Amino acid sequence: MLATLTYEELPVHAIDLRSKVRQFVEQHLKGVPASVRARSWMGFDESFSKEMARAGWVGLTLPKQYGGAGLDPYTRFVIVEEMLSQGAPVAAHWIADRQSGPLINRYGTDAQKEFYLPKICKAEAFFCIGMSEPQSGSDLASIKTKAVKAEGGWVLNGQKVWTTNAHKSRYMIALVRTSGTSEDRNKGLSQLIVDLTAPGVTVRQIRDLTGDSHFNEVFFENVRLSHDALIGQEGAGWEQVNAELAFERSGPERIYSSIVLLDTWLAYLRSQSSKKHCSSTVRLIGKILSQLTVLRGMSIATTAQLANGKSPILEAALFKDMGTLFEQELIHWISDAIGSEENSTVDDELLRTLVYTLQIAPTYSLRGGTREILRGMIARGLGLR
Amino acid sequence: MDNLLQDSLERLLQDLCVPSSIGEIEARGDASSIWGAINESGFADLLIDEDLGGAGLTWSDAFSLFSLCGQYSLPTPLGATAYARSVLAAKGFDIVSGPIAMSSNLAAADGGKIISRSTPFGKVSDWLMGNIQGKTYLLPVCDAVVEDTGIYGSLQAHLLWEKMPAGAIDLGEVLPVRNVGALIWTPMMAGAMSEIMKMVLTHANDRAQFGKSIGKFQAIQQQISVLAESVQAATIAAQMACKAGLDKDNVLLIATAKARVSELTLQVNSIAHAVHGAMGVTEEFHLHYLTRRLNEWRLDFGSEGCWQEKLGQAYLDSSANGAIDFLLQYIDPRERVCHG
Numbered sequence: 108m109l110a111t112l113t114y115e116e117l118p119v120h121a122i123d124l125r126s127k128v129r130q131f132v133e134q135h136l137k138g139v140p141a142s143v144r145a146r147s148w149m150g151f152d153e154s155f156s157k158e159m160a161r162a163g164w165v166g167l168t169l170p171k172q173y174g175g176a177g178l179d180p181y182t183r184f185v186i187v188e189e190m191l192s193q194g195a196p197v198a199a200h201w202i203a204d205r206q207s208g209p210l211i212n213r214y215g216t217d218a219q220k221e222f223y224l225p226k227i228c229k230a231e232a233f234f235c236i237g238m239s240e241p242q243s244g245s246d247l248a249s250i251k252t253k254a255v256k257a258e259g260g261w262v263l264n265g266q267k268v269w270t271t272n273a274h275k276s277r278y279m280i281a282l283v284r285t286s287g288t289s290e291d292r293n294k295g296l297s298q299l300i301v302d303l304t305a306p307g308v309t310v311r312q313i314r315d316l317t318g319d320s321h322f323n324e325v326f327f328e329n330v331r332l333s334h335d336a337l338i339g340q341e342g343a344g345w346e347q348v349n350a351e352l353a354f355e356r357s358g359p360e361r362i363y364s365s366i367v368l369l370d371t372w373l374a375y376l377r378s379q380s381s382k383k384h385c386s387s388t389v390r391l392i393g394k395i396l397s398q399l400t401v402l403r404g405m406s407i408a409t410t411a412q413l414a415n416g417k418s419p420i421l422e423a424a425l426f427k428d429m430g431t432l433f434e435q436e437l438i439h440w441i442s443d444a445i446g447s448e449e450n451s452t453v454d455d456e457l458l459r460t461l462v463y464t465l466q467i468a469p470t471y472s473l474r475g476g477t478r479e480i481l482r483g484m485i486a487r488g489l490g491l492r
Numbered sequence: 493m494d495n496l497l498q499d500s501l502e503r504l505l506q507d508l509c510v511p512s513s514i515g516e517i518e519a520r521g522d523a524s525s526i527w528g529a530i531n532e533s534g535f536a537d538l539l540i541d542e543d544l545g546g547a548g549l550t551w552s553d554a555f556s557l558f559s560l561c562g563q564y565s566l567p568t569p570l571g572a573t574a575y576a577r578s579v580l581a582a583k584g585f586d587i588v589s590g591p592i593a594m595s596s597n598l599a600a601a602d603g604g605k606i607i608s609r610s611t612p613f614g615k616v617s618d619w620l621m622g623n624i625q626g627k628t629y630l631l632p633v634c635d636a637v638v639e640d641t642g643i644y645g646s647l648q649a650h651l652l653w654e655k656m657p658a659g660a661i662d663l664g665e666v667l668p669v670r671n672v673g674a675l676i677w678t679p680m681m682a683g684a685m686s687e688i689m690k691m692v693l694t695h696a697n698d699r700a701q702f703g704k705s706i707g708k709f710q711a712i713q714q715q716i717s718v719l720a721e722s723v724q725a726a727t728i729a730a731q732m733a734c735k736a737g738l739d740k741d742n743v744l745l746i747a748t749a750k751a752r753v754s755e756l757t758l759q760v761n762s763i764a765h766a767v768h769g770a771m772g773v774t775e776e777f778h779l780h781y782l783t784r785r786l787n788e789w790r791l792d793f794g795s796e797g798c799w800q801e802k803l804g805q806a807y808l809d810s811s812a813n814g815a816i817d818f819l820l821q822y823i824d825p826r827e828r829v830c831h832g
Contacts, residue, residue, distance in 0.1 A: 112724060116735070116825070116826040117826065117827075119826070188816065376808065389801050389808065392803070392808070393802065393804035393806075397752045397800060399819065401729045401732070401748065404729070404731075405728050422724070429721040482713065482718070483710065483713055486714070489716065491697060491707035
């Protein structure tokens, strides 16, 4: 059943970090155009990530002994919010910071933690996630990539697809079958850390409709992995993946993906200050702001549950579904507002930002669990028999 | 509001708000049968300051009070009365015992007449709190012509005073009645929506077609998820506004909440009725008590458009640098304080 989420304000200690983070981002993004910043957390910039690491902001929730910042979820919320609000290019370290690092911290051996976590915190090791396969998207339990025991460890064969930034990452956390057959579905799956420079690994970029190519196919042909490629328990891969879903789905990245477009449009409207804005435009601004404010409140309330050691998987799924719809709808509303202008003075940069965001927007509700799957999950979580 | 108080109010409302009783009250246009119990319970005094004899409940605590009123479709203006009584007490007036309605729709007409059209709870109230002639008054309904709006089952009424009544209570200043109304109505609506959610889940599990409960069908599941999201959003919106309270600096948060919850009404009602089928639009079934109220309450104290316009204009008038910056500088109370 749905827990009654209770709204809380962000604690003061989290808010105190805000101006510092904002200044950092402003400084490092000077001159970067909106149409580039519109990539949001898909924007990859290794040197930016290294600068963030120097500032102590990579590995936000990882322990200080490994170079992490040891921060609580509220503080992470504020930092991420400041990053995303300006479209900072956080992609390089994003996966490691948000999922892979915490996974290794939670399930890893001491040796694994000592090996990987400091590299993550210094933005020296970038991670990607290997889950989907050509025949296994939403039906993740049907994956066929297989690791069999061999001398020294494992031999890996198979293929992953839609692996964001595999071409620029050193490591992949891959969900693979280590025992049983496909009929066993989510049993017999494990998570393995794959060094993508290993022999037998081939990475091929896939260009998307905006001209970017962060997606990849990754092929494994008899890739040899040592025993310590296994993270956590053998056969517990499914549970381990699911344990993180509340973290992945509850953050402000599920409502701010199109914020650069929104802010670019708002700045454009301000530049027209001598012209009186029509009531439908004024209302649209208010509609977007009211929806955004409430969604932000939902994210904070869900983050509060995480901070209190709970696992709000249902609430996070619900928030992600509603948030990503908002991210998409606001683009359409703004498109219409722009398209309805008489004697339009809209500049090229706004148009480029608009069209980029419009074209990439379907991915907001595909990534991290598709809309239709999430809604089915939510319904079952509500107790529909 | 502490759990004891909340449970106690809930038990009272469970007794008083049996659907058949609500139906009778709506048909008769008279809630005196339950007002006595409400008055005696003391819940209408909760917002009065402690040193003036009340419970000194904050707006944040009052979220539960208002929400329960909505959840149980209470056919009297308990929320508005609680607020009005706190004002009366603070200003040293005697507390009136009858139910007090509130309206932001009070207007002057020719010859000194005062009209309040579509007054929420107008049929079942002894007083109306509203702004006229530059001040806030409590006007006695007994001195008004009470006109039925002709809307089936509605507790609204048009109220007409030929002139300012002698028994009017002049509160001596202009209170932000529209903001207050929005702040009370938002948790009422969220409460009604949470009750709708429960009914929908129960029905989806209980009703079977094609050999299984309808809640097993994907199309129904998708809709119910959307409903759950809407109800969660409405609840959070109302909590955010109540937590911030009535301070004039918080008007944009009130605007946000009333706009959002009003906007969600269509979706909530539409899904609720879709899941319940034809039975859901009958008088005998109880869904309509909730969905009819939501439709009316959406329009009270401003539906989404006017509050969105207020927010939008506030953005254009501000010096904020983008949506999040605006939110942090002008809407979020704690962020505003932290960053000055």
